[in-house]
Amino acid sequence: MTTPVLSIRNLSVEIPTRQGIVKPVDGVSYDVGKGEILGVVGESGAGKSMAGNAVIGLLNAPAHISGGEIWLNGRRIDPLKGEDMRRLRGKEIGMIFQDPLTSLNPLLTIGDQLTETMLTHLPISRKEARERAIAALEEVGIPGAAERIDSYPHEFSGGMRQRVVIALALCAEPSLVIADEPTTALDVSVQAQIISLLKRLCHERGTAVMLITHDMGVIAEAADRVAVMYAGRLAELGTVRDVLTVPQHPYTHGLMASTPLASQGRKRLHQIPGAMPRLHHMPDGCAFHPRCPHARDKCRAAPLPPVANERAACWFPMLPEEVQ
Amino acid sequence: MSAYVTVRGLTRVFDVSKPWLNRVLEGRKKAFLTAVSDVDFEIEERTTYALVGESGSGKSTIGKMLVGLLNPSEGNVEVEGVNLMTEADADRIAASRSNIQMIFQDPYASLNPRWRVRDIIVEPVAAQGGKTEGLAEKLLEQVGLHASDAGKFPHEFSGGQRQRICIARSLASEPRLIVCDEPTSALDVSVQAQVLNLMSDLKDEFGLTYLLITHDLTVVRHMADRIGVLYLGRLVEEADPETLFNTPKHPYTQMLLSAAPRMDAFGREVPPPQGEIPDPIDPPSGCAFHPRCPIATDVCRKDRPAMRALAASKVACHLAE
Ligand SMILES: Nc1ncnc2c1ncn2[C@@H]1O[C@H](COP(=O)(O)OP(=O)(O)O)[C@@H](O)[C@H]1O
Ligand SMILES: Nc1ncnc2c1ncn2[C@@H]1O[C@H](COP(=O)(O)OP(=O)(O)O)[C@@H](O)[C@H]1O
Ligand code: SF4
Ligand SMILES: [Mg+2]
Ligand SMILES: [Mg+2]
Numbered sequence: 292m293t294t295p296v297l298s299i300r301n302l303s304v305e306i307p308t309r310q311g312i313v314k315p316v317d318g319v320s321y322d323v324g325k326g327e328i329l330g331v332v333g334e335s336g337a338g339k340s341m342a343g344n345a346v347i348g349l350l351n352a353p354a355h356i357s358g359g360e361i362w363l364n365g366r367r368i369d370p371l372k373g374e375d376m377r378r379l380r381g382k383e384i385g386m387i388f389q390d391p392l393t394s395l396n397p398l399l400t401i402g403d404q405l406t407e408t409m410l411t412h413l414p415i416s417r418k419e420a421r422e423r424a425i426a427a428l429e430e431v432g433i434p435g436a437a438e439r440i441d442s443y444p445h446e447f448s449g450g451m452r453q454r455v456v457i458a459l460a461l462c463a464e465p466s467l468v469i470a471d472e473p474t475t476a477l478d479v480s481v482q483a484q485i486i487s488l489l490k491r492l493c494h495e496r497g498t499a500v501m502l503i504t505h506d507m508g509v510i511a512e513a514a515d516r517v518a519v520m521y522a523g524r525l526a527e528l529g530t531v532r533d534v535l536t537v538p539q540h541p542y543t544h545g546l547m548a549s550t551p552l553a554s555q556g557r558k559r560l561h562q563i564p565g566a567m568p569r570l571h572h573m574p575d576g577c578a579f580h581p582r583c584p585h586a587r588d589k590c591r592a593a594p595l596p597p598v599a600n601e602r603a604a605c606w607f608p609m610l611p612e613e614v615q
Numbered sequence: 616m617s618a619y620v621t622v623r624g625l626t627r628v629f630d631v632s633k634p635w636l637n638r639v640l641e642g643r644k645k646a647f648l649t650a651v652s653d654v655d656f657e658i659e660e661r662t663t664y665a666l667v668g669e670s671g672s673g674k675s676t677i678g679k680m681l682v683g684l685l686n687p688s689e690g691n692v693e694v695e696g697v698n699l700m701t702e703a704d705a706d707r708i709a710a711s712r713s714n715i716q717m718i719f720q721d722p723y724a725s726l727n728p729r730w731r732v733r734d735i736i737v738e739p740v741a742a743q744g745g746k747t748e749g750l751a752e753k754l755l756e757q758v759g760l761h762a763s764d765a766g767k768f769p770h771e772f773s774g775g776q777r778q779r780i781c782i783a784r785s786l787a788s789e790p791r792l793i794v795c796d797e798p799t800s801a802l803d804v805s806v807q808a809q810v811l812n813l814m815s816d817l818k819d820e821f822g823l824t825y826l827l828i829t830h831d832l833t834v835v836r837h838m839a840d841r842i843g844v845l846y847l848g849r850l851v852e853e854a855d856p857e858t859l860f861n862t863p864k865h866p867y868t869q870m871l872l873s874a875a876p877r878m879d880a881f882g883r884e885v886p887p888p889q890g891e892i893p894d895p896i897d898p899p900s901g902c903a904f905h906p907r908c909p910i911a912t913d914v915c916r917k918d919r920p921a922m923r924a925l926a927a928s929k930v931a932c933h934l935a936e
Contacts, residue, residue: 334803450891478669478830480888483874487887505803508833508876512883532881549808551837552878559815560808560837566773 294365295322296466296499297346302359302369304341304350313570315341315354317523320598323467326497328490330514330531332504334546336567338523339503343469345369346501347384348376364466382412385460385498389472391452394459395444401428401455402440405462412463427458431488450481454488461492468493471503486513507550511535519543522567522578524595527603539601539608541583577605585609618657619792619824620664620681624690627651627676631896648896650676652848653690655922658792658841663818663825665835668845669871669892674828677845678794681826682717694792713743716785720797722777726769732780733765739788754783757820758813775806782813786821796828811838832875836860844868847895847903854928864928864935866908902933910934 304316315338323329331339344350346361348371361369363383371379380386388394396404405424409415415423421440428436431454444452453473460468470489474482490513493500502513510517510531517534519527519542527540538544548561565582568574577595580586585607595604602608632638632645651673658664666674679685681692683699692699694711702708716739719725726735736754737747752762758779769777778798785793795814799807811834817823827838835842835856842859844852844867852865863869870888877883890907893899902920905911914933922931 334805448891478892479832479876480669480870480874481891482876483885483887486876487884506876507804508878511878512876512880515882535878535881546804547878549805550878551808551811551833557837559812562808562812563805566775566806 293325295324295362296327296364297323297501298360298362299342299346300360300362302342302345302361303357304338304345304354305357306354308571310571314357314573315523315570316345318359319518319520319523319525320359321518321525321528323499323501325466325499326494327516328493328500328502328514330502330504330510330517331520332507332510332517333520333526334505334567336522337520339505339520340471341523342520343471343501343503346467347380347386347469348372349380378412381408382463383465383467385463385465385468387453387456387460387468387470387473389475391449391456392444394456395452397444400441400443401447401459405440405459408459409462424458424462427462428455430492431455431458432484433458450477450484453477453481453485457485457488457492461496461498464496465498467499467501469501469503472505473502474509475504475506482509489513507535507547519546522573523570524578525598525604526579527605528598529602533602537611537614539603540579540605541585541609542579543603544609544614545582617660619660619695620658620826621693622654622656622677622681622690623693625651625654625677625680625687625692626689627673627680627685628688646896649898650848650895651680651687654843654845654848654850656843656850656853658824658826660791660824661818661822662840663827663838665827665829665839665842666845667829667832667835667842667871669830671847671892671895672845673848674830674845675796676848678717678796678826678828681792682715682794683712684717713739713788714791715794716788716790716792717794717796718778718781718785718798720800722774722781722801723769725781726777728769730768731765732767732769732772735769735780736765736784736787739784743788745788750787751783754786755780757786757817758783759809773806774802775809778802778806778810779813782810782817786817789821790823792824792826794826794828797830798827799834800829800831807834814838832872844871847892847898849903850922850931851904852928852930852932853922858927862926862928864925864930865904865932866910866935867904870907902931 300320302316302319303314306313319342333339345356356369360367402424406420409420425436425440433439433454474485514531517531518525521542527534527543545563563582574581576592577590580590589606598604627650629648629650631648668674680687697707697711699708733751736751740747751765755762755764760779799810839856841855843850846867852868863872873885874888899906901917902915905915920931920933922929
């Protein structure tokens with residue numbers, strides 16, 4: 292097997308708080324291969340962003356990596372600090388966030404931002420960088436790129452800004468892109484444009500993408516594989532088709548069943564009782580057991596089977612015939 | 616069945632001009648934004664009418680005009696036969712208004728953090744001088760919380776629980792119509808399912824009528840009896856859910872439905888929609904959708920299409936068939 296672009300092994304993140312240490316990410320492992328889109332899905336507070344921020348070294352203190360390893364193209368990167376991490380971030384890892392304005396400097400034209408990024412990371416001349424910047428903007432579908440390159444971020448609509456951010460994330464030709472809810476703030480028609488763009492660029496260039504979202508529909512359309520997170524842990528990992536059509540983890544199943552679907556008509560929606568546990572009050576055993584219809588004694592006591600060997604972190608994974 | 620609400624020619628224009636001095640210095644004219652333009656619809660009693668559209672299409676503005684938080688620039692809202700715009704009898708207007716309540720998207724912003732849940736819930740009744748004894752406790756249980764929650768503060772609740780509190784408050788004055796503006800858009804899907812089920816139960820139990828405002832097509836399909844699709848402040852199509860989802864007639868509706876992510880569409884490759892929503896201050900001529908419409912012709916650029924009946928739908932498009 293070829294080395295994955297990104298490999299996260301048993302990653303944990305801790306935050307010391309007044310009420311004790313909490314673990315927003317707890318023993319998570321997954322890989323993202325070349326040209327692959329890994330969807331990371333889960334409800335808010337599941338630890339999706341924390342896991343992504345850990346990879347790019349952008350955890351806000353006092354949150355810190357407390358265990359595990361992060362490998363990028365065969366090189367261990369979790370111990371990197373300061374300047375080394377910053378260089379890696381621009382060059383090898385591109386980032387796209389929900390709010391495009393967090394990635395753009397309001398005081399610089401988008402052309403300056405693109406050329407500066409390229410000049411920092413690529414051995415090219417300023418003139419060449421500008422030409423490439425125009426090409427990059429054309430590639431992400433900015434109409435009239437050659438004229439608009441000297442515009443400021445506020446002169447673009449939300450959808451166009453997110454396109455600029457994608458151009459910026461990709462311009463130094465990174466091998467990995469982390470996109471954290473890149474379409475959550477956008478309307479469906481613009482979301483469809485951005486997802487299609489992201490898919491095309493990733494597949495054309497062989498970029499590995501970690502696509503973080505709470506939206507199962509986006510996962511279904513964009514991702515090749517999916518990691519379902521719950522309360523800081525991995526609940527299920529597999530190909531999108533497997534996980535979404537025959538989910539094994541009762542949480543994944545509950546999540547799918549509570550989404551209104553055309554095929555279900557107007558009958559009552561499935562409800563997962565209760566809510567995700569607070570990090571300060573994590574249940575023993577499987578974190579999902581208080582809400583799980585299949586929970587037995589073993590679920591309340593024993594630590595879970597690792598997802599590395601199974602598809603779901605569950606003692607009693609659902610059988611295909613239990614899922615319709 | 617009879618129409619509980621009738622909306623006719625509803626229009627709202629906002630003055631979005633810069634301050635006078637800036638206009639003089641920069642030599643600019645006054646600027647107006649037509650947020651809602653000539654909208655007609657009826658809501659049958661005990662049904663759910665959904666308004667769907669992308670952001671800025673005028674959904675919230677319509678909702679606010681219905682509950683009286685905003686005045687229409689033109690047009691009429693009639694509730695149970697009382698025309699809220701022209702009725703002279705202030706008591707009749709007040710009586711109609713008290714039959715309408717609204718819940719909002721953000722359950723964090725819409726609850727006063729310094730008030731106890733009890734006071735928040737009974738406020739609409741207390742404001743009218745009504746009896747509030749035990750009311751909050753009863754309503755809390757009806758929305759799936761505990762009577763003992765009445766003494767707590769909003770920050771002690773999760774997003775989904777807060778939306779239940781908002782719903783409890785909206786029920787306090789025993790309204791007949793509730794305008795729900797993106798009631799689940801800030802919630803996770805599993806919590807959304809709880810809130811949508813609750814809304815359906817309450818509708819059956821109290822014989823409520825809903826105006827459901829949302830951009831989420833899955834929610835619309837699940838909840839609505841009738842759907843109006845808005846684009847740039849105008850209704851472009853209206854139909855029942857089966858008809859709308861199976862045979863959308865307006866090119867915008869078709870675009871919206873094909874763009875919505877589908878859980879059964881693994882790796883689907885469809886050409887994404889073209890273009891973006893135009894500037895509402897300077898909307899396109901004729902049919903406002905024409906710059907993005909794949910079938911537009913000259914007539915679309917010149918003339919605004921009127922709403923017309925087409926099979927089981929109503930559609931404002933020259934070419935839809
Ligand atoms: N400074 C902090 N102190 C305590 N808990 C925190 C802090 N920052 C974030 N968290 C918690 O970490 C968890 C994971 O958050 P996040 O990764 O943002 O979730 P997601 O992106 O899946 O919505 C959440 O439960 C959040 O409340
Ligand atoms: N108070 C206001 N002043 C000026 N423009 C407004 C105001 N409220 C809404 N608008 C504009 O009216 C249009 C419709 O807004 P809104 O009804 O909030 O849409 P929706 O709820 O469908 O997203 C938008 O272009 C919005 O910017
Ligand atoms: S009226 Fe013309 S431009 Fe508008 S939607 Fe219909 S075909 Fe398209
Ligand atoms: Mg997040
Ligand atoms: Mg709105």
